[in-house]
Amino acid sequence: MLELYGHPFSSYTWKAQIALHAADLDYKLHVIDPGHPDNMAFVAKHGGPFGKFPVLDDDGTVVFEATSIIEHLAAHHQRASGLIPSGRAEKLRNLDRVFDNYVMNVMNIAVYEQMRAPDAPDTARQDEARAQLRTVYAWLESRADALCREHITLVDCAAAPSLFYADWVEPIGDDCPDLQALRARLLALPEVVKCVDAAYPYRQYFPLGAPDRD
Ligand SMILES: N[C@@H](CCC(=O)N[C@@H](CS)C(=O)NCC(=O)O)C(=O)O
Structure with missing residues (x-):
């Protein structure tokens, strides 16, 4: 086991x-x-x-x-x-780094700042993280339509939680429709639905406040 x-x-x-x-x-x-x-x-x-x-x-x-x-x-x-098909491994590993380093970890800057100082967070630091998320959203927009189209890969495993939570911190704007659609495709996967459902009871603890959706 x-x-x-x-x-x-x-x-x-x-x-x-x-x-x-x-x-x-x-x-x-x-x-x-x-x-x-x-x-x-x-x-x-x-x-x-x-x-x-x-x-x-x-x-x-x-x-x-x-x-x-x-x-x-x-x-x-x-x-x-x-999960890591040999023909596409390099590309997948590269995008995995993008989702971890530039979406997940940047989103976490805003979250951890709220946890560090719930009553007086450094809002400039949080705003900077949100601005960085908008920059990475724009970069991902031209690549999003090709993702999550076949079986689940390393990139989908990284992208689903990254985009799920990043969208709570800085909503993906209407100027990024393909990225919005990618997030929706990922969240519809049964493999991801299991995670969303199991996490539901903990939403009240999201430091920035969980939106009433998803
Ligand atoms: N680079 C690590 C990041 C892991 C990480 O940040 N985990 C968080 C939970 S999502 C954690 O351990 N938080 C508790 C702590 O930092 O003490 C990975 O890819 O697994």
């Missing part, structure tokens, strides 16, 4: 979960919260220099970083090999 350490509301946990769902691999989710100190200790020990999740335990092989988890699944589980 594959063991995944993470949280149902965590964007990077979704990324690994979507890959597991797409490959139809059974796994147990060990939730990271104060009610499960053993799980927190496992992640502190195995989640890289900053003890982050998700972390995968595959029969004793322990992997952190969502992308590395997907690389591990694709390399070691036949049913997951389609």
Whole structure:
């Protein structure tokens, strides 16, 4: 049994979960919260220099970083090999970096700032993150129509949680219809719907306030 350490509301946990769902691999989710100190200790020990999740335990092989988890699944589980098809691997890995570094992590700047100082966040910092999101949305707009068209790949695993949450922080504007449509295609995938549904009870905790949609 594959063991995944993470949280149902965590964007990077979704990324690994979507890959597991797409490959139809059974796994147990060990939730990271104060009610499960053993799980927190496992992640502190195995989640890289900053003890982050998700972390995968595959029969004793322990992997952190969502992308590395997907690389591990694709390399070691036949049913997951389609997540990184060899003919398109370089392009997919490049777009995976774009979604992590320029969508997910930029969106998180605004979120973490709100968590750091809920009553007096640095709004200039948050506005800057929102402006960066608008820039990356414009860059993605010309590439979005080609994405999420066949079976699920590494890029879809990254794009779904990135765009789900980034749109809550800075809505994708009507000047980016193909990106809006990509987000809708991703959120309609059963593999993603499972994550959205499992995260629903936690929406009230979204630091910037969750919109009444999705
Ligand atoms: N680069 C990491 C990022 C993981 C990450 O930021 N995880 C968040 C949850 S979505 C986390 O561990 N937050 C708790 C913490 O930073 O202590 C990955 O791709 O897995």
